[in-house]
Amino acid sequence: MLQLDRLTLTQGSFQMTADWSANPDARIAVMGPSGAGKSTLLAAIAGFLKPSSGRILWQGRDQADVPAGERPVTILFQDQNLFPHLTVAQNLGLGLRPDLRLTPADRARLDEALARVGLDGMGPRRPAQLSGGQASRAALARALLRARPILLLDEPFAALGPALRGEMLDLVRAVADETGALVLMVTHDPKDALALGGDTAFVAEGIVHAPVETRALFANPPKDVQDYLGRT
Amino acid sequence: MASRARPLNLIAPALAALLLALVLAPLAAVGWRGAGLSLGPADWAAVRFSITQALLSAVFSTALAIPVARALARRRFPGRTLLITLMGAPFLLPAVVAVLGLLAVFGRSGLLNQALIALGLPPISIYGLHGVVLAHVFLNLPLATRMILQGWLSIPSERIRLAQSLGFGPSETFRHLEGPMLREVLPGVVLVILVICLTSFAVVLTLGGGPSATTIELAIYQAVRFEFDLSRAAGLAGVQLAVGSLAALAAWLVTSPAGFGAGLGRELNLSAPEGWRRAGDIAALSAVALFLSLPLGAVLLRGLPGLSDLPAVVLPAAGRSVLVALASSSIATTAALTLALAAARRPQMLLGAAATLPLATSGLVLGTGLFLLIQPFATPMTLALPVTILVNVALSLPYLYRILLPEARAVHSDYGRLADSLAIQGWSRLRWLILPRLARPLGFGAGIAAALSMGDLGVIALFAGERQATLPLVVSQLTGAYRMEAAASAALILVTLSFALFWACDAGGRRAAA
Incomplete structure (x- = not known):
């Protein structure tokens, strides 16, 4: 189980908190406005950013002193995922x-x-x-x-067209099924969140809300999700 | 970043401390020995001459470079790329070779005086202030041209198109585009050349001298070698340090990173005015091509016949020079890479200071300090080559660091997290990420360091006896003894080796990066 235990992340004057946990086989889309801190959350789980308070635990073990390369994590960045040389x-x-x-x-x-x-x-x-x-x-x-048991996707398919992105999501699901990984995927597109299947963690105003089932969230969105989706 | 303290994290600070000690210990020795020494009238004359010749050299080099750079920026002609590439060469040209070439053209029995005598005019002398300035212009005009050309190429093409669509003529273009650019670029160019000329030794050793044309550096050399007055040498070194560090600090603050590595390949669509401006551009380019190629051509012509009959000292000196160049280049490159990688991860005052401080010194200042430190324990002569290597490492480190740091930062920001997330650390990181990504600047920087070290005549002149002489020292001694043919032959070998070393390192880097 992945636990974000009263986690606070700080970057300059920006601060965000998260306090929830997810099952090892969860599929979670991370959505929210630009600059809300979606990538910051992933960077902290991957080990690039130390929490200013609180803990990140995997299967009960605090990850604070685990270097990035030894965490139970594979991360795909927006770009530069391959060494060009x-x-x-x-x-x-x-x-x-x-x-x-x-x-x-x-x-x-x-x-x-x-x-x-x-x-x-x-x-x-x-x-x-x-x-x-x-x-x-x-x-x-x-x-x-x-x-690795956790697969973090920081919008790696943002530059691809819709059809290709659909193919990649199919592949992500297949890879996650085969490795049994927990997936956290940053996306801007509600369709991608639905295609991933599973839950959505909405990030807004410095809070990463606990994941709720994506279909249920979109069927009956709270105010800030409505604002983000542009529905009136 | 959540990473455990690794022993690797201590290597860079330790190295930085060592490098700082390498510079600060000689400076402390200079300060200790030279403190309280009052300078005599001859010393003040040297200070004045140092500053005068450096100012004149910097101003002339820069002023003459402006028309050349403009002609290169707005004209397209066959051989333009070649000319720009050749402009990069004098940076690596050993100063002793440049001096020899200038003597062949402007010297007592040189081409110019032969022509003057044939016309019934009195001959001119190249020795003294004007000779020193002439040689400095020869060495630095190309550098100034490339720096100013870079300024022209940095004018955004949108702004040039805007000017053209507004129907700007040459004078409006100058007022609104070129003038502002020059105001920004020229102070840096003048300061960089000022710093180079303040610490120039080889040129003044041959073309200067006497009470009216002695620089501080030359006075240091004379105090150590001829008067054996180490206190006076230390006092002079202190003055040189003060003057040099002020100029270096100013240059460091004003200039953006030097562009001698850039290809300058960008196309610029400046309009090329016709009429007298065209004739002026042609004249500027022809004059500079002639000014740069004649002396080198003369060295080639004089030196070639003597290659089969070299003085016995030349080849051993060449061997020593290559060894010194390879050793100092590899040490300096390794050190600069270590500092740049650590600084790219986390900026640290100590690292930047260690990599920048040597700029404030000069070969003779460090040399004097090391001489003072060594002398109580050993004969300085026996340590001439190791000391030369150390001083060359210190002096080339700032350039290498400046070349490597932006590239190291780019690798860190582009691939640092990916490498971290894949646990690529230590040797694997060096082997699979750092060296392949940095091969080009590493090769280029190592080549610069090797060539500069190969051609350097500075600290070695303070320390060396017959059996420690490097090739530049031999060239300088042959020139001083008016054995011009032998000097030219040795100079040819020196130039060839310098450029071969640069080319080998640079090409090696390119191949490794491919």
């Missing part, structure tokens, strides 16, 4: 072994993951030779290989 295969390999000393078994797993996301035979390519959708698939393949 390395091949796709090397980029995936780094997810298995940071020193890239891969065993034949590692390589087999790597090829399998590439095939799984539809990038068969693209291992030797450089990221610059991939389309935006293919680059996202490669990043998801690495998430598949790492198989």
